[in-house]
Amino acid sequence: MGTGAATGTIAGLGGELTPLIGRRAETARIARLLSGARLVTLSGTGGVGKTRLALRVAAEAARSAFPDGVYVAELADLRDPELLAPSVLGTLDVADPGRPGADAAAVLAARLRERRALLVLDNCEHLIDACARLTDALLRAAPGLRVLATSRQPLGIAGEQVFPVEPLPVPDADAGHGLRVLSGNPAVALFVDRAAAVLPGFALTASDAAVVAELVRRLDGLPFAIELAAGRVRSLTPQEILERLTNRFALLTRGSSVAADRQRTLRALIDWSHDLCTEPERLLWARASVFRGGFDLESLERVCADAGLPPAALLDALDGLVAQSIVNCRHAQGRSRYHLLETVREYGHERLAASGSLDTLRARHRDRYAELTARAGQEWFGPRQVDWFTRLRLDHPNLRAALEFCLERPGQARAGLALAVTPRHYWMTAGLLSEGRHWLSQLLAADHARDDGGDPADPADPDGPDASVRLQARVTDTYLRILQGAPEADVRHALAACEAAAGQGDHRRESAWVRHHHGILAVWREDFANAAELFARARTEFRTLGCLDAALECRVKFAIAHAYGGEAAAAAEACGEVEEAARAHGESWLHGMALLARALLALRADAPADATAHARAAIARLRPFQDWWDVAMCVEVIAWSTRDTPRRAARLLGVLHLLWESLGGRLGAAPFMRTQHLRLDAEVREALGAAAFDREFRRGARTTVDEALAYVLDDAAGVPGLTKRESQVAELVAEGLTNKDIAARLTIAQRTAENHVERILGKLGFASRTQLAVWTYEQRGEPPGTSGGRSPR
Incomplete structure (x- = not known):
């Protein structure tokens, strides 16, 4: 969910699964406090109900008090203070700004500066200093902002109103018990x-x-x-x-x-x-505490099962823990996912540490997620691409925990690097540039310190597998720096160092990526001919190495470079090649990039209808990956294609402001598009007049990303709605029914059911049934899969 313009918009807040009992008076008092104080902190002991109370206040306040939205940032799974601001950015549906530390706080301040909004920071106690600093900075920068925090202790900053949350009233021992x-x-x-x-x-x-x-x-x-x-x-x-x-x-x-x-x-x-549990249940409770943010059965078995707790016993123990409400279970897309309440998890973690098995289980946990990311990397170029991306995002807290282990334990940095670079596209497409750099830079530093210390376990072979992992991490880190907009001189120096290291061994793959990165720099400089040549040379090397996905990535970027400033025929030929390969392999992301290149070619040929159609098709492919950078480029194309309808163009310029701000608060996120963007802005402003332009611009900028893209994708220039029949079909897809099942349920032809599904996907800009299912659950205000349906196919 994202930033909201309309009253009632809430980001990060699901529907209540159980009623909130006995808190009506507190809810009213907290609401009154929020009307006068800019920071209200709900304090109290663990288990007293601070979170439930805060979420109820937020839900009620969204209806009237905060027209620009209510945003809920859950911090229980976050451990590193440096990731606080980037994580809150994600709650606002603002993509990672691509710069670590204070830059993320600056983007937050810019996003909230002119808004009347409520930010809920839930579970601050383990990040108390970082939360205090961020809250103070945001309140100073955004006069219309209110913050509602929950913490076992106050934040301790000026203007804070502390509301102690007391336990529920209990019956008087001396009163009657009628x-x-x-x-x-x-x-x-x-x-x-x-x-x-x-x-x-x-x-x-x-x-x-x-x-x-x-x-x-x-x-x-x-x-x-x-x-x-x-x-x-x-x-x-x-x-x-x-x-x-x-x-x-x-x-x-x-x-x-x-x-x-x-x-x-x-x-x-x-x-x-704990005492009421069986011994296997106690053992599983302790072992499961190494997971963060939830886990599935396969991961639980891989990490927690062994001779002392074989799979059959583990399953019985899990069933017992679920029955006792120690482990929570939800169903999503036909699969079970489990979760420990934080207090319960911490208790199990203490037991595990006391047993002396903590490091063993954390190493198994790390190995499990290293295996998953490796499989994701191997299967990324194929029909499971969107599924793998969704899986990695769901398990992101576990990836963090695995990377933390590699940083905290001596000699584990190289294993952490292998985990952090596979799959290569995760940090880039997920809007996690700063976090990717955070892990890579710290792990590279820890690995370098090991080398300087003369660790005898470190291989001397410059062409060995460990050396290759380190070089791959350096090349990936440099690419993230390019996407962050780092100074070109610094990036060139880093690329030269990577190239020299690649030359010391037979690291041809990393050398080819360096050439690709130089091509990106050339695009940044608008040197499109040189960029195309660099991409072509890198593609040749990747093809020689048998790296089809990397070769096609270079090919599609070759097409984009030529579409901007080179040979249109060469770009069109490259697009066709990439599209054919993508269809053959069931790939989505590169297919979307090829459609973007076609949109650019159509715009260059003064064919606005074709440009818009290609750009919308590209968004449908890129959106599942939260690839807001390339989505913004598609919207640029659509905005230019609609300049003959100034009101719509002005609103699309507002949408672009939202997207580019999400990428770092600057239009220059696509520097080579700056000139034409500013020209369009001036042209539309003159056509409409300042007042009308500003009104339409704000309508586009003050919305959620979902609402903005719905407007972009809708031919009628409104938010697409589903008919009653389409809504029925969407619900059945969310339950996991196939087209054949839907046809039988609704007594319609299977082909008719297929047409309904395709039409719904097109209206909403989705590329898969899984996305439609998740969207349907979000409309209900509940987590995916609570109906217990099968996986959408």
Whole structure:
């Protein structure tokens, strides 16, 4: 989701899966605080419900108080303070600015400067200093911005209003326990609601009312603790839960005397839940804590199964943990994905560390994601390209965790480099330029330090596999620097060093990439003839090496260079070659680039309708990869093609402002297009007049990326809507039904179902059924796959 212009637009906030109980008064008080204070921090112990409360306030505020949007940044999986600002940028649907550190904060400030918006920073406590610095900078730069933070401690900056989130009220021990009175108590109501969810038909009765009242009192009204206890009614009565809880609290009195009571209570409850697990369940709980942000069954088995926990036992243990609500399970596209609440994960992590097995499991975890990225690299040029990109983005927190391990443990930097460079296109197409450079630069530095230290394990062979990995990382790092807009002199120096290193061994592939990178620099200088020659030479080398995907990438960039300033016939021939190969292999990204080249050729031939058609087709191919740089170039083509309709052109110029700002807050993200862009801007402004131009421009700039692209892709220049029948078909695709299944369900011909699906994909600018399924879930306001459907085919 992205930045919002319309009231009610929310980014990063899904629908509530369970009701929020007993927080109506707090919600109103926090909303009043936000109306006067620019920073409100919800503080309190873990498990008290800060996140749920903040998300409810945000959802209600989006309807009226913040016309430019509400953005939710979940920080629990983030560990490195340097990645804070880039991560928040992603929440705003602003692509990585391509520059590390403070530049990302500057782009955020620029994006929010003139907006009345709410930014929710959730789980700040482990990044408290970085969150404080970023929040202070954003509030100073953006006078219309409000920030709602959740943290176990305040941020500690000027103007902060701290709202302590207390546990839910519990029944007075001296009061009566009548059903009417207790049913209205928030803590009791929460227990009953969650118990009924795991044991249908559960209800508060006169016989157990006093027991439940005592139980929630012993749990201090902590929502998380109450929910864990309620999950046990599947196998225990409230009285049995209370008895076991009492015993565990007695043991806790021998713990730390400096821990807060409620923290001890929560730990006691988790200790109790842990003790109720079988030994295989405890073992799996600890081992699964090495995952971040979720995991699938295959990854769980590869990392956690061994002789001590064979696959069959692991599956039974997993089922038990899911049944006990220790592990959460969701279904997405016909596959199960699992998740540990952060408090539960941290508890398991402590157990794993205490067992002495932490490094062993983290190494297995690293190896698993190294294997996945290697497979993604091998299969990138093919029909699974979009699927692999989606998979890597879903597992991005796990990739981060694996890279962190390689940085933290001596001698692991080279393995981290291998992980960071495969597949090569991930950092570039995912809008993660800064983060890619962050990992590569740190790992290269750590690897260099190992070399300087004379590690005897480091091979001396300049042509060995380890040397090749290091050189590949240096070449990739340099390419990211080019895309970041680094000074050309610095980049040329880096490329010369890479070329020299490639010459010391037989590193012909890396040498060819260096030539490709020089071609990119030539395009930046508008030296299109030299660029085309460099791409042609690199392509020849890649073909000799049997690297078809790299050869075709050079071929399509050869076409783009000629489309801008060279031979049109040569560009058209190259486009045809790339399109034919892409279709033969089921490839999407290079196909999209070839369509962009065709759009440029049509624009050059003064064929605006053809240029627009090719550019829209290119966007449909490039959009799944979040390749906003090339998507913006397509929109440039469409804007030029519609200059005879000034209002639409002005709005498209606003969309371009949104996209280029997303890429770093500067129009110069495509320097060779600057002159024609400014000329179009002046021409349309003169045709409309300043006031009308500014109005249309703002309509394009103050929108989400999804809404902006819907406008770009719609022939009627409006947001594309689905008919009732098309909406039915989209829902069935999201459930995983095939065209044949859809035809049977709706009693229509299979060909008619196929036509509906193709028309829907075209309207929304999607290239796959998986994208349509994800979009459908987003319209519902729920995570993908909560209906438990099969994988869309």
